Amino acid sequence: MRTQMFHSLKIAAFTAVIFFGLQACNLEKEIEIVLPEYEPRLSVECYLEPGNIFTLLLSKTAPYFEAFPTLDDQFLANILEDSATVVIRHNGQEYPLENRLVFNPFTGKLFNYANFIPVPEDYEHDFELSITSKDGKTITAVTRLLPKVPIDSVVVQFAPADTLARVLTYFTDDLNTRNYYRRMLHFSSLDSVPRQDFALSDRFSDNGKFVFGTSYEFAEGDTVINTLFHIDQAYYDYFDSVQNAFFSNGNPFAQPSPINSNLGGTANAIGIFTGLSYDRIFTIVER
């Protein structure tokens, strides 16, 4: 019996080698997918930052598998929606946004509607967006600016007997109101891809104290940029749904999500109209 078992174990080990060898086979291939017809719609992104000019991006969605427009003269015309009437109203004042391209070289962001008057720093009154597209469809939205929530402290901790450090970022939430945040962490510069970027609600704290941490990944002299956005629920829902839609793409463990917008009107548009307020701290990693 023991001899037989020993032989069988040898056979099992041999088969295991074959099995793992077979796993190297190509188990992936491209397939053609035909989806139901899709009617493109409009997409809006408008972030009001006190002191900065009014800017808005009005673009068009496209069928999922449609080839992307080539970089020719028609490139922007293919993806942007021009000739719309865009107006933002606030506290009795009307701010029409002109249909013109505005590129911010510092942020790398492009907009096709703008008004060069600074957004007023007013946390008491609503901002109302009204868009009428060239074919008469409407988009409406309302938002209000939120005050920034300061970062309490940024603490650098080196691992015992190691040259790498982690960064802990503390802030305090107001327990009297329901708040939402977006946390971003950059290494070296704001041009880089964020090391951390997520939204959260304040339900994840019992006493209002929050901490965000990193792994032990920063060396002495590195620059770490912490940004804490104070966002409203509409933006939280929108950002969350965009993240879900993006990351559920083919993931068998995830549930896809439609985009959760705060837009009304007849255009059935997707997008977000919200205020931007944030606290940002640059930290140089030192012992």
Added chain:
Amino acid sequence: MRNFILPAIGLLLLFATSLSAQQRLTVSGEVRDAADGETLIGATVAITALGIGATTNEYGFYSLTLPATADSVTLEFSYVGYQTAYRTVLLQAGLVVNVELGAGVQIEEVVVKANSFREKMRSTEMSVEEISVRQAKLLPVLLGESDIIKAIQLKPGIPSGSEGTTGLFVRGGGADQNLILLDEAVVYNASHLFGFFSTFNTDAVKDLKLYKGGFPAQYGGRLSSVIDVKLKEGNAKKFAATGGIGLIASRLTLEGPIQKDKSSFMVSGRRTYFDLITRGINAGNKDNPDYSPIPDYYFYDLNTKINYKLGEKDHLYVSGYFGRDKFGFDGDFFDFTFDWGNATGTARWNHVFNPRLFANTTFTYSDYQYNIRNKVTGFSFDLSSRIEDATLKSDLYYAVNPKHTLRFGAAVTSHNFRVGRLQAGNSDGSISFSSGQNFRGVEGAVYVSDELELSERAKLNSGLRLSGFTNGDRFYGGLEPRAALRYLLSSRLTAKASYARMYQYLHLIANAGVSLPTDVWYPSTSRVPPQRSDQVALGVSYLLGEQFMINVETYYKYLQNQIEFVDGARLFANNDLEDEFALGRGDAYGFELSLEKEAGRLNGWIGYTLAWARRGDFTTLSPGRPFSQQGFFRPVYDRRHDLSVVLFFDLSRKLDLTATWVYGSGDLRWLPAGRFTFQDVPGASFQAVVPDYLDRNTYRLPSYHRLDLGLVLRFYPKRGESDLTFNIINAYDRRNTFFIYLEPEFNTVTDVSGNEFEVPKRIAAKQVSLFPILPSITYNFKF
């Protein structure tokens, strides 16, 4: 409802009338396997001369009541795969005849369960699927790990979930709508490793029976199926060991008498050894600074059962299951462990009050929990969920006469739920967060079921179950009528019909397309009413010669209070989970056909299912239109065609060949209809392709088909026997879809300053398959 209750009352009156009929005598007893003393379920006991017969119940007990006679009568005991036994007895009051059947000459291994075709035709039961442990062990299976749940998926009407997994979507029902019982205790998560293996170690299992419809009144609590698994009792005759060594796991089962023919035990264990391999790989790379260690993963199961014969009329059984999956990572600054599993316990007392009245009283305990523990220097994060049940139930069988049996009983279950218990914070306590909900609930039911032979051709099984649930704030309850009618059109042709209403008071919170250990059970509350189903089924069975049987069934199932999650539901650490639920309804209908051959050297079956399933009226979900206005969507497992061909070739005493071929329409997937660009706020990454999801599950994956082959080579050394089981899974190397993902492709362009950047060109859809042609070998032994 009223229309149903009146005939039921009428039947009970019939029962009362029959009690006062002529003088009768009853013979009763147990039928067991002569080799190991295991009770035989569904064995036939007949007195051919009188045209009277009965079958043993799930505890191996039978009772035959017949007119008193001074003559002796001959009892015939038969069971497929066993030699028929005859006992000639002189009838007297309280006569007990216990019989042990010896295995037939053609079958070397014990056939634990298989009704004869004729008995199936005579039974009122329909929409029932069974598979013997012997067949489950012969079937070729992924990595050689025989799995009785995967085996039953080859029967009609039971499509599986993802490739290679043990998920069950019975007749258009959800994965949470299956009542899985192990020795009568509920198993809440019957899978290991995300569903790739079931919790049932085939060596320890005696019998599996799956009800898809026509549910007997003793079952309740889930809408779509009842999977009743019974553990072996342990060899009462001699000590025996069974085991196996496979590519990923080893098994060992020990059983034997404690006191011969009075008490026996069975202990069975199984463990995987992925972790031994990965630890070796990690150790080999210990000095490589760029190497990321592979986390540990393994699972194990333990089954045990002891039975003790207290006397001629009393038998005590105690059994238990304990299984865990363990996943862990131990780093310099980061420790992570994740374990999950079930524990069940059953204490069962069988008592024969008299030859016509048999009682089974059971106490069961069920527990499912997962625990995630996460530690980073100075901080910790623990998340856990648990459901814990204690159930007391009693079932009584009363044989009124050979044409009339009554079954009745009651059950009460105490549920204890811990949902999403999260504890996080730092070591000095300045940062802390906790969340989670605790619930208690009590679920109860009483039932009565009456089986009456109305005529030579017609037999009716009618039942009524009254169930209820309370969580302290709100009580829900309802009547669950059940009925099954059999009509013999000829000696070879039977027509059957059934109706069953079921309530489900517990709901599974699962937001992914695959089974996850973090799926948790949630009770009915004031905002979450119980799910309800009403199912009707019609069927015809035809006996073709003596070896073939054709079954045709059609069904319609209407589902109410179905739960989906709102778009973008947040299930993590959410104390307001009910805000994330959307309630709707659904239906499922279909047609099932099977051709079975049970005996002979070549046996097996062909099963085909044509089915539809829909869900709708979820007002808070897109598309949000009423069901009647095409506002429904099809669940991902809405599989239109499903075909399975299963063949067993018993070539010789030393050699068995097995082949299975399955074909199914592809499952549905929710793919994005459109896309848009999202440039986001300053500092954030630009996303060129964000999917725009509209209607759910509109894309059907390519069809699925696969051929698996198995070969069992048996050895007969001086003592015991052993075999080498060779499996080839996916024999013609079909690339079936496990999942698809969508990937943008980019062109690199150069701007006027000479800087290179990427622009999206197109989106490609990629199909990923789980495995190619995949051979495996397992060594099994028995002595």
